[in-house]
Amino acid sequence: MALWAKLQELPEEAQHSVQMLYSDHFPIVVRAALAHWIEEKPWNDLDMDNPQHEHYAKSLVNSMIREIQAKANTENNFLMRLQLTDSAKNFEINYINNPFFLVNTVKKCLQKEMKIVQQAENHFAFDIKKDTDQEIAEELEFLRRRTQESEEDVRKMQQEQEQFLIQYQESQKRHTYIQQLTNSTQPNAELLSKLQKDKDALDSALRHRAASLVQMRNVWVDKHFDTFNSLNRLQMKVLDEELIRWKRGQQLAGNGAFFDNNLEKIQEWCECVADVTWQTRQQLERVLSLCTQLPFQTQHSPVDRIAILKKQINNLLSNLVTTTFILEKQPPQVMKTNTRFTSTVRLLVGGRLNVHMNPPQVKVSIISEAQANNILKADKVVMMNESSGEILNNTGTMEYHSATRQLSVNFRNMQLRKIKRAEKKGTESVMDEKFSLFFQSQFSIGGGELSFQVWTLSLPVVVIVHGNQEPHAWATVTWDNAFAESNRIPFAVPDKVTWQRVGDVLNMKFKAAVGRELTSDNLRFLAGKAFRNTQIQDYDNLCLTWGQFSKEPLSERNFTFWEWFYAILKVTKDHLRQLWNDGSIIGFIGRKQAEEMLLQRPKGTFLLRYSDSELGGITIAWHGENQERSEVFMLQPFTSRDFAIRGLPDRINDLKHLLYLYPDIPKDQAFGKYYTPITENQPQLNGYIKPVLVIQIPGLGNNCSFDSYPNTPQSVLHNPHSPGDASLYHENPASVRSNSTDHTMNIGSQILPDMDYGDIMNMDLASDMDVPVDFSTINVSDLMGVYDKQN
Structure with a gap:
């Protein structure tokens, strides 16, 4: 979400703080009208102490004035139009000759806005988290006190019952003695009368004590x-909210989201709940034993109620144990056969319930979507013996780590050897099929009094056998991670979601992989490509289907939207991360828009954009001249293969006709810190001097002027597809040309038999070649072998 949009959602007090940032020097009406434009500009990169930045600062101020005037001309609100018009005039008077004053003002305002937003978000998140933690802590403290009170009640109940039994024995003794006296030959009437009165008084006390015991038992059960x-x-x-939230966070982390891993706190809560539950269960056992020792025949016997309560407590304990059997570390969601992988299983209450006294074994198997469904539908837990594959090293014993109080097992060397796939329907492929790893164990607690069969499923896993299946597999995983709902039927996901949600996912993955997030312009460009329609104004609420995302090829292409995006993500992560984070790569921009932008800038201005036609390609577009006419040219895209040989900054440095990174940042200022240092080339330890590759453009020498391009071809044979050279590119890698004039390089089939190496090197390729040849298919070693034989 854009910064200005976030500000509008803040509480009234925070919005007032934002309003106080602005004055006549930089009116808030300008900030609101040009919100998107302002946030796209590199204010923080401009340094008033750097003379080279002054020109760009002036250009930025001029552009801002033009944007304000344009906005005023289209504004329907009369008052707003007047305010914008006045602001444009004031900016023109005050800042044209002092651009850094405005630059620094805007920079400070944006920084303070960001700080206000961060403080508000952190405060809100902290308050929610604080409230939840505090609420749970208070409830746990209440239950601890209640359990202690209940323990004291059981002690008193036991004492009262013991006193009752003592008095009952005394009553029985008197009864026996009275019987003996009565049956004697000469009974003592006075003594009998006295004994009978004592017994009656004792029996009365017993009745009161018995009534008190019954009441104590009923009150105690009610409290329980x-x-x-x-x-x-x-x-x-704890389990259905906090632990589920943790699991959802773990799943979203698979897409690059920030993961607040508070598992230690959750374990602490679960252990406290386990303590209270187990103590409650033990108290129930003791009270039930007391009731059994001294049963009272009453209308509402507590024994039956205690039995019901004990069953409920057992269910609670069972749910706690089975639910806290979790995957602390998920296995890889894109899993390649015959490749080692790891995973960690943990029982959050294992240490507290002394499960480690008889360490349980955990077994792992891989199951299909249908098998996962059958497990969840089963009325009772049954140990799973079926599987859809073979996993090596799939058993382990849980260990207790006293320092961390964790009972867990770490599977370090699992390997999927075989996989059994379901029959495919329609357009389904193996990369659409989702599996899950099934972890299961069984153990007992309380001296074997309670037994548990526990299991858990991993996040969905896509199994591949070759690296070229990885992009589509990640599409399946990314869609599932992003849009899966809690308590779903495995592994159901919606077939379509709004673009706003898709854009958030793409932004999340790009930011996590590279560092800097996508801009709103980037996301708008991606939306146009995903929907195959760049004319739509508002994409956010349009629904993108799974087919559009990952199954259907883009227009006039043989790859999908996801494959194109994934390839860009990968090349940026592996080779262009720093340039992207510096803002040196515009990247997500159409060819036509790039041409329009460059034609408004001086010759020699260039920008970097991702290729529409080559996966993982990035091209250099620059403003040059062709036959005294301004034109935009684009190099055939570079890919990871090229960057493994020579980095993009060095390639840009080689091309001396590239002068300014759009809009007008000197090339060396933007890329100089990434150039490979040039040192004196001394012989290496092996006695050889290491050569350096330098990129050239056929027809445009590195020291040539724009007037010579592109009519003077190179006098040496260049392979336009070799890593050391760059060719002009027109979204068609099959040809080498500018965007208006075709300069296809051809070679006649008769050249090699009839000419020697020197003739070939000196021939005029433009006039003597007439048969198109793909130079990438030429085996240079074979050619050199022919040359050696001839000489």
Whole structure:
């Protein structure tokens, strides 16, 4: 989301702080009218102490004035139009000769805006997190106190029952003695009367004590039903909210999202819940034992209620144990057969319940989508014996680490040897098929009193056998990670989602892989390409289908939108990261727009844009001259293969006709820090001098003027597809040409048999060649072998 849009969503107090940033020097009405334009400009890169930046600063101020005037001319609101017109006049008077005053003002305002947004977002997130943590902590403290009180109640109940039994025994003794006296030959009436009165008093006390015990038991059970309800709510909050949020964050992290890994805090909560649950269960056992020792025949016996409560507590404990059996580290979601991978399983309550006293084994298998569905539909947990493949090193024993209180097992050397795929339908491919790793174990606690069968599924996994399947596999994984819903049927995802959500995902992945996020212009360009329509004004609420995203080829291309984007992401991450983060690469821009922008700048101005026709390609577009006519030329795109030989900054440095990075940043200022230092070439340890590759453009020597281009071809034979050379490019790698005049290089089939090497090197390629040849198919070693034989 753009900065200005974020500001408008802030609380009223924060918005007031933003308003206070602006004055007549830089009115807020200008900031609002030119929000997008202002945020796209490199204000932070301009240094008033650098004389080379002054020219660009003046250009930026002039552009800003023109933008304000244009906005005023199209503004319907009369008051707004007047304010913009006045601002344009004031800027022209005050800043034309002092551009850095405005530059620094804008820079400071943007920095302070960003700070206000960050403070508001952090405060909001912190408040939510603080409230949740505090709420859980308070509920846990309440349950601890309740458990302690309940323990004290059980102790009192036990004492009361012991006193009752003592008195009952006394009553029984008196009853026996009275019986003996009554049956004697000479009973003592006075003594009998006294004994009977004592017994009656004792029996009365026993009845009161019995009634008190019954009441104590019922009150205690009632309190435990309340405790159970509180415990159930807290457990749901920890497991169904916090742990599910953690799992969702783990899944989104697969797309590059920031992951707030608070698993240690969640484990602490789960352990506290386990403590309270286990203590409650033990108290129920003791009270049930007391009731069994001294049963009272009452209408509402607590024994039945205790049995119900015990069953509920057992279910709560079972849910806690099975749900906290989790994957701390997910296996790779794009999994290549016969390639080692790792994963870590953890039981969050294992240490607290002493599961490690008899360490359980964990087994891993890979299952299909249908098998995952069957597991979730099963009424009871059944150990899974079926699988859709063979995994090596798929068993491990959980270990307890006392320092971290973690019970876990780390699978370090798993390897998928075989995979059994389902039958494909329609346009489905193997990269559309999703599997999951199934982790299962069983163990008992409480001296074997309770047994558990636990299992968990990994995030969806796409299995590939070759590297060229990776892009499509990542499309499946990316779509699933982004748009999967909680508690879904495995592994259902929507077939279409709004572009706004898709754009957020692309931005997330690009920022995570490269560093700098995509701009709104970048996302607008990507939307036009994804929808195959650049005329739409508002893409955000349009729905993009899975087919448009990853199945259907782009117009006049043999690759999909995702394959094109993924290739750009990869080449930028591997070779162009610093240039992208510096803002030196415009990248996502159409050919026509690039030409329009460059033709407004001086000759020698160039920009870098991603190729529309070659996967993972980036081209240099520059403003040159052809037959005394201004024209924009574009080099055949460079790819990772080229950058593995010579980096893009060095290639740009080789081309001396490239003078300014758009709009007017001197080339050396933009790329100089990335040039490979030139040192005196001394012989290496092996006695050889290392050569240096230099890029050239056929027909345009590095020291030639623009007037000589492109009518003077090179006098040496260049392979336009070799890494050391660059060819002119017109979105068609098959030919070498400018965007208006075709300069296809041809070679006659009779040349090699009839001419020697010197003749070939000195021939005029433009006039003597008439048969098109793909130079990349020529075997240079064979040619040199022919030459050696002839000489």
